[in-house]
Amino acid sequence: MAHECDDICRDLHLYLDGEATVSTRTVISVHLEECPSCAHVFRFESQVRLVVARCCAEPVPDSLRVRVLQAIYTADP
Ligand SMILES: [Zn+2]
Secondary structure: OOOHHHHHHHHHHHHHHOOOOHHHHHHHHHHHHHHHHHHHHHHHHHHHHHHHHHHHHOOHHHHHHHHHHHHHHHHHO
16 A cells, blocks of 8 residues: 555544545545555545434434333342
8 A cells, every 4th residue: 555545544524524625535535546555445434424423413212212111120129
C-alpha cells in the first residue's frame, strides 16, 4: 500500500462522518477515483455505517418494551 493510502485510510472515517475538511474531502475523493483498494475499503466502511445507522435509528417497538419491562418486574421476588 502506498504512503498516500495510509493517510487516506486514516482520514476515511472523518470523511464518512462528514467531519473532514473540504481539502481532505477533495484529496480523498480524488484518491478513491484512482485507487481500487481504497475505494474497496471506502465501500465496505460505508456499508457498515449504513447498517449501524439503520439499527440505531430503529425505535424499539412498544410491545417489546412492555415485554421487557414485564420480564423485569415478574423476575422481582
Ligand atoms: Zn489508496
